[in-house]
Amino acid sequence: MKIQQNSFEYKESFHLLNGGSIPGFELVYETYGELNPNKNNAVLVCHAFSGSHRAAGVDKETDKPGWWNEFIGPNKAIDTNKYFVVSPNNLGSCYGSTGPATLNPATKKPFGKDFPLLDVYDWVASQNLLRKSLDIQSWEMVLGGSLGGMQALEWSISFPENIKKAGIIAATSLISSQNIALNQVARDIIRKDINFEDGDYLIANKKPRDGLRVARMLGHITYLSESNFKNRFGRKLQDINNKIDSSINFEVENYLRYQGEKFSEYFDANSYILLTKIMDSFNPAGRYNDNLVDALRHCKAKLLILSFDDDWLFPTEYSKELHFAAIMAGINSSFIELSGNNGHDSFLYANEEYVSAISNFLNHA
Amino acid sequence: MHKNIESQLLKLIPPQSKVLDLGSGNGEFLEKLSKKNISCHGIEIDTKKIIISLAKGVSVTQKDIDKGLKEFCGLGFDFVVMANSIQCLRRPLEALNNIFEIANECAVTIPNFGYWKIRLKLLNGKMPVSSSLPAKWYETKNIHLCTIKDFEDLCADNNITIKKRVYLDADLNPLKSWFTLNSNFFASEAIYHLEKK
Numbered sequence: 031m032k033i034q035q036n037s038f039e040y041k042e043s044f045h046l047l048n049g050g051s052i053p054g055f056e057l058v059y060e061t062y063g064e065l066n067p068n069k070n071n072a073v074l075v076c077h078a079f080s081g082s083h084r085a086a087g088v089d090k091e092t093d094k095p096g097w098w099n100e101f102i103g104p105n106k107a108i109d110t111n112k113y114f115v116v117s118p119n120n121l122g123s124c125y126g127s128t129g130p131a132t133l134n135p136a137t138k139k140p141f142g143k144d145f146p147l148l149d150v151y152d153w154v155a156s157q158n159l160l161r162k163s164l165d166i167q168s169w170e171m172v173l174g175g176s177l178g179g180m181q182a183l184e185w186s187i188s189f190p191e192n193i194k195k196a197g198i199i200a201a202t203s204l205i206s207s208q209n210i211a212l213n214q215v216a217r218d219i220i221r222k223d224i225n226f227e228d229g230d231y232l233i234a235n236k237k238p239r240d241g242l243r244v245a246r247m248l249g250h251i252t253y254l255s256e257s258n259f260k261n262r263f264g265r266k267l268q269d270i271n272n273k274i275d276s277s278i279n280f281e282v283e284n285y286l287r288y289q290g291e292k293f294s295e296y297f298d299a300n301s302y303i304l305l306t307k308i309m310d311s312f313n314p315a316g317r318y319n320d321n322l323v324d325a326l327r328h329c330k331a332k333l334l335i336l337s338f339d340d341d342w343l344f345p346t347e348y349s350k351e352l353h354f355a356a357i358m359a360g361i362n363s364s365f366i367e368l369s370g371n372n373g374h375d376s377f378l379y380a381n382e383e384y385v386s387a388i389s390n391f392l393n394h395a
Numbered sequence: 396m397h398k399n400i401e402s403q404l405l406k407l408i409p410p411q412s413k414v415l416d417l418g419s420g421n422g423e424f425l426e427k428l429s430k431k432n433i434s435c436h437g438i439e440i441d442t443k444k445i446i447i448s449l450a451k452g453v454s455v456t457q458k459d460i461d462k463g464l465k466e467f468c469g470l471g472f473d474f475v476v477m478a479n480s481i482q483c484l485r486r487p488l489e490a491l492n493n494i495f496e497i498a499n500e501c502a503v504t505i506p507n508f509g510y511w512k513i514r515l516k517l518l519n520g521k522m523p524v525s526s527s528l529p530a531k532w533y534e535t536k537n538i539h540l541c542t543i544k545d546f547e548d549l550c551a552d553n554n555i556t557i558k559k560r561v562y563l564d565a566d567l568n569p570l571k572s573w574f575t576l577n578s579n580f581f582a583s584e585a586i587y588h589l590e591k592k
Binding site for chain 1: 434436442443445446447448449450451452453454455456457466467469470471
């Protein structure tokens, strides 16, 4: 599989949906496979909350596979022998695209907490500029899980001429107040970190790692499911030689602590706050008097809406609501609830039904 | 779905209708409808069958018909098809009533339990196994089998108008005229065009 790492630079002022602008931006992205001469085999993959542009292949240095490596590659659900896959890192994130940790050219300091609040629409609009730069008229499909699925939905409403199919997986058109509440706790945990410095920790040369660690631990609990915890850890005690610290008794504690620890090493705290805010305010129907059906009337793409039975973060009901709104709007929309073993994170793991649902949908004429 | 049944159903569907196919299986009938530019959507409970349907480019909702159909009310469907499914439902009458909440017209097909070959098998003291009823009694999904007479009584008792009926022989061709004198004996399947006013 041909993997390319690229960067797209947009040098003009980029105006945001909520008003305001950023003075240009950079999007880092990876591509898998090759664009055919007719440029009609391109698939856009959108990452979820803490994901990156590294969707496929295996990193040679870390040996870490891309977050959707089980789906993208030769003879996989998105077959790179046939399709050219584009996977950008979103604005506001922290893997190389313009975000809070980027230097603001006006102040020569990191944007930090002053990085403007983006909307999912702005992500999609920036991806649309990337599309144009690649001279691709239309994506064969845009897809992603969770926040990635929300981008696929936004694409189908806001750029209907440039997308033929959308895969909206473990996503929703509007997150619940419970979701917002969980995000708010995570944000507060980060802000209360003694090293947060009111968001100016980079300037102070500090890092609110404790806050990030605990926020991630909370998030991680919501990404899995009760049965997943039960099957994976049960009430197993942590091996005494492998404890992160002496206060730990159970394996699950050690696991969560380890995940949080790892995450706090590389993730940017302002990005965490920003991305959760973007998720909270996502509402593609907002520009249509909060009428999702009216919003969806603009859509021309075929939709595949998938949910997982053990996802309690964005449960099946959310997907169904979206699906029926789409049918009401007269759109071709299919809905399947797949069985998952990993809670909300089920969208990351391949199984036979999941893979064939995506490939059958993608490959039909 | 057998092509004879498909072609009979296609005759019943008015042009320009928006069709809902209950129990759409592998999506074959939906594909037929799409090719005729008839707007359509399927409901199917079996994930594997929906996935096969996706390869045909048709759209399907995963749903257990026994759990109600109210989400489909007011979505603009004007014709419902339920082929070879009613006998698998726990509450067939409720499903029929639900269908008429969605659209004014529908087409329903039933395997006729009054068919002479089935009666013969029962006379021999065994539950019938045939091409239209292929599974053994303990494995069959068919839990509400009925005869043509039973089904037509059900319609009469519930103010459901039978606009058209087509009785099919063992090869699923329409019964020759003299056999229609006792269709409940000679027909292996029946197709109904129903309406509720």
